[in-house]
Amino acid sequence: MDLPRNVNGGAFYDQPGVAEQFREHRESGARSPNLVMEEPAVLAELGSLAGLRVLDLGCGDGSFGRTATAAGCRSYLGIDASQAMVAEARSRLTGTGARVEHSDLAQLEGQAGAFDVIVSRMVLHYLDDVGPVLAAARRSLAPGGRLVITVAHPVLTAPKLVEATGERTSWLVDDYFEPGARERPWFGRTVTWFHRTVEEYVREVMTAGIRLTSLQECAPVEARFEGDEPELRRRRRVPLFLLLAGDIPG
Ligand SMILES: C[S@@+](CC[C@H](N)C(=O)[O-])C[C@H]1O[C@@H](n2cnc3c(N)ncnc32)[C@H](O)[C@@H]1O
Secondary structure (H helix, E strand, C coil): CCCCCCCCHHHHHCCCCHHHHHHHHHCCHHHCHHHHHHHHHHHHHHCCCCCCEEEEECCCCCHHHHHHHHCCCCEEEEEECCHHHHHHHHHHCCCCCCEEEECCHHHCCCCCCCEEEEEEECCHHHCCCCHHHHHHHHHHEEEEEEEEEEEECHHHHCCCCCCCCCCCCCCCCCCCCCCEEEEEEECCEEEEEEECCHHHHHHHHHHCCCEEEEEECCCCCHHHHCCCHHHHHHHCCCCCEEEEEEECCC
């Protein structure tokens, strides 16, 4: 089966109802693995954003923009390829001074040394080729600048076939060393993600000229599960997220 290359992941989020489903998914409290596992790991990795110029690649509905502006960042620019997400982000960020641009990361050129922190949460697995965007991120970081990215964990993106069932009770890791497009059921539709191995992500970051400083799998922390033992056990079964952080030595 031939799957597409160079899909614009933003178009998926522009389909009717998807942006709303995304918001519900993210706002489902302790049942949202992003809120209880991925976001805390990203925030811990970032540390203080006060006074920093922040670029958010694939900013979605701007929720991280709210966090960054509330934390006193000097400036915030979010970029996303979905019109619906950009509209939501602009509305959420009204009055904060943040900016949001509609653009495809595959075309990103970057601005030399214009940012202190670049974040990209759960976006790069929508891109066929992450080399150009990481190179643009590298160019855009000032000396001492930092990059933090998260992606769907490669054990999840690996298999070519995943059944659209309800809550999953078993996971298959297969086709791991075959990078490329994968179709997945997502919000009742089919999304295209791009699989690459852990070592490929690491290599891409390093090839871009970014010094790798951290690799995390955002393991569940018991205290964040509000006594929901079954959910904690479930989240201990397979990794959902891969986080890579790096910097440009000052
Ligand atoms: C899972 S959402 C994550 C949004 C946000 N980073 C967050 O964590 O809340 C993925 C986002 O990536 C955006 N996206 C996917 N492919 C993109 C591309 N090629 N260029 C820019 N944005 C893209 C989508 O429009 C969507 O908003």
